[in-house]
Amino acid sequence: GESVGLHLPTLSVQEGDNSIINCAYSNSASDYFIWYKQESGKGPQFIIDIRSNMDKRQGQRVTVLLNKTVKHLSLQIAATQPGDSAVYFCAEKANYGGSQGNLIFGKGTKLSVKP
Amino acid sequence: DAGVIQSPRHEVTEMGQEVTLRCKPISGHDYLFWYRQTMMRGLELLIYFNNNVPIDDSGMPEDRFSAKMPNASFSTLKIQPSEPRDSAVYFCASRPQQGIPSSGANVLTFGAGSRLTVL
Numbered sequence: 112g113e114s115v116g117l118h119l120p121t122l123s124v125q126e127g128d129n130s131i132i133n134c135a136y137s138n139s140a141s142d143y144f145i146w147y148k149q150e151s152g153k154g155p156q157f158i159i160d161i162r163s164n165m166d167k168r169q170g171q172r173v174t175v176l177l178n179k180t181v182k183h184l185s186l187q188i189a190a191t192q193p194g195d196s197a198v199y200f201c202a203e204k205a206n207y208g209g210s211q212g213n214l215i216f217g218k219g220t221k222l223s224v225k226p
Numbered sequence: 227d228a229g230v231i232q233s234p235r236h237e238v239t240e241m242g243q244e245v246t247l248r249c250k251p252i253s254g255h256d257y258l259f260w261y262r263q264t265m266m267r268g269l270e271l272l273i274y275f276n277n278n279v280p281i282d283d284s285g286m287p288e289d290r291f292s293a294k295m296p297n298a299s300f301s302t303l304k305i306q307p308s309e310p311r312d313s314a315v316y317f318c319a320s321r322p323q324q325g326i327p328s329s330g331a332n333v334l335t336f337g338a339g340s341r342l343t344v345l
Contacts, residue, residue: 119265143332154230154317154336155269200269204332213259213282214334216269 119198121221130188132220134201139182143204145214146175146186150197158186158199188222196224230337232318238343244306247340249318250299259334260293260303261317269317275301287312308344315339 124130136144142163147155161168161175161184168175174187184201198221202214231250239245251258259274273283275295283293290309295301305312319334 145333152338154319154338155334156336157333160333213271213274214332215271218268 119219119221121223123223123225124191126191126193126224126226128191130186130191130195130222130224132186132188132199132222134184134186134217134220136182136184136201136203136217137215138203138205139179141203141205141215144175144177144184145202145204146173146184147200147202147216148195148197149200149219155200191222191224193224193226196222198222230318230320230335232316232337232340234340235338236341236343238345239308240345241309242307243344244304245308245312245342245344247303247316247318247342249301249303249337251301251318251320252335253299254322255320255335256323257321258295258301259319259321260301261319261336263315263317263339264313272303272316305342308342310344313342313344315341 122132145160146158148158149155159170159173159175161177163179166177172189176185186199188195198219200219201217205213205215230252233248237245257274257276260272262270262272270285272285273293274281278295278298291305293303303316317336317339319336321334
C-alpha cells in the first residue's frame, strides 16, 4: 500500500518468532479499538478488536492487549509468518466532537518478516 | 458479497483536470466513508455519509473536493481542478449501523483503493 515508506516505524522479525506491535492512542474516552492489516496494494483489513472494559482479547495467532492507564494498545502475533508482512494500524473509536462513532487511525507500523 | 468496490484502481492525470473516483459500498451498510492515504499523513478521513446524507465533511481539504451519494449503492469523490499534492491512495469504506462495540458493527470494510497520480 502507499502508506509503506520511510516514515513508518518498522519492525523486523524472523519467521517463527513472535511479533509485538505497539500503539498509543489519544483519548481516554475512547471505548473501542481495532487493529487493521494492510498489505501492499490493498485496503486495510480487520484483524481483531477490543472493548475498553477488557484488557486482553485473543484471536487466531493474534492477541490484543489494552492498557487504559497509559493509553497503550499492542498487537501480538504468534509464530510470525511471511504472509504477516504488512503495515499494521491501530484505530480508536471516537466518542467526542463531530467524529462520534468514527474510527481514528494511527500512523501504522511496518512489519517485515525475514525467512 | 463482493465487498466494497472502487474504481478506477489507478488514475494518472494532469494538473487542472477533473478526477472522479467511484465507490459501491457493501449492500445493507448504512455508513460510507472516504479516506485519503499518503506516506506523510497516513489515513485521513475526508467525509462520511449516513443513509446517503453527508454527516461530517470537515476532513475535505478544500473546495476543490466534493463528494456525493445519490443512492445507497453508489458514491463519488470528485476533485476539480486536481493538483499534484492530491496524489494519494483514496479509500472508500463502509459499515453497518453502529451497534454494540465489539459486535462487528463498528468495523469498517475497506475497498482496494484508487491510486491517484496528478502530474
